[in-house]
Amino acid sequence: AQTVTQSQPEMSVQEAETVTLSCTYDTSESDYYLFWYKQPPSRQMILVIRQEAYKQQNATENRFSVNFQKAAKSFSLKISDSQLGDAAMYFCAYRNFGNEKLTFGTGTRLTIIP
Amino acid sequence: EAGVAQSPRYKIIEKRQSVAFWCNPISGHATLYWYQQILGQGPKLLIQFQNNGVVDDSQLPKDRFSAERLKGVDSTLKIQPAKLEDSAVYLCASSLSGRGVSSSYNEQFFGPGTRLTVL
Numbered sequence: 001a002q003t004v005t006q007s008q009p010e011m012s013v014q015e016a017e018t019v020t021l022s023c024t025y026d027t028s029e030s031d032y033y034l035f036w037y038k039q040p041p042s043r044q045m046i047l048v049i050r051q052e053a054y055k056q057q058n059a060t061e062n063r064f065s066v067n068f069q070k071a072a073k074s075f076s077l078k079i080s081d082s083q084l085g086d087a088a089m090y091f092c093a094y095r096n097f098g099n100e101k102l103t104f105g106t107g108t109r110l111t112i113i114p
Numbered sequence: 115e116a117g118v119a120q121s122p123r124y125k126i127i128e129k130r131q132s133v134a135f136w137c138n139p140i141s142g143h144a145t146l147y148w149y150q151q152i153l154g155q156g157p158k159l160l161i162q163f164q165n166n167g168v169v170d171d172s173q174l175p176k177d178r179f180s181a182e183r184l185k186g187v188d189s190t191l192k193i194q195p196a197k198l199e200d201s202a203v204y205l206c207a208s209s210l211s212g213r214g215v216s217s218s219y220n221e222q223f224f225g226p227g228t229r230l231t232v233l
Binding site: 046047050052093100104105 | 154158203
């Protein structure tokens with residue numbers, strides 16, 4: 001079974017600074033997806049960024065980028081120019097290619113300091 | 115485009131009572147998911163429907179939880195009887211996927227969830 005581990009329960013960053021959230025996972029599969037989701041107090045999970053395991057290039061979405069290290073099974077999220085609206089819980093998630101079930105980590109609560 | 119709708123947003127019940135949650139997925143989405151998110155944890159998949167058929171219910175506590183998706187659109191999740199440990203947020207999600215097992219990517223869109231408190 002796949003597992004996803006987020007070792008940072010809480011992180012904080014000054015507004016406009018850069019922060020990196022960590023995630024490791026365990027799988028025996030070679031083809032899979034990795035995701036970062038944002039969950040604000042409204043509780044609605046919002047997809048931030050997606051990475052396909054077969055792609056060597058790290059995914060980027062505006063201020064959000066990932067550092068995907070397949071051999072190390074590591075998938076970190078970097079948020080540049082942090083904004084107050086980035087404050088939320090962030091979840092790392094895994095999905096096999098042939099199965100739509102998402103496996104989530106325990107989350108990291110990100111606080112933005114004005 | 116309207117998102118995934120869920121109701122109620124909040125529910126407080128006493129243990130051993132029954133409760134039901136409702137989900138309306140995005141129009142045209144064939145696959146619907148129910149997740150349970152206990153405080154301090156990530157969401158855990160309870161059940162996955164493709165149209166009105168069950169694809170995966172391996173983590174659904176079937177002695178007390180039931181779910182149905184009539185006509186392949188709306189879905190209800192029921193707990194009967196509720197226990198203290200059922201206190202959680204129940205999230206519904208939907209995706210376009212036309213098959214239960216798919217190698218192509220279809221994003222899951224989540225609803226706002228229902229927060230259940232069992233006293």
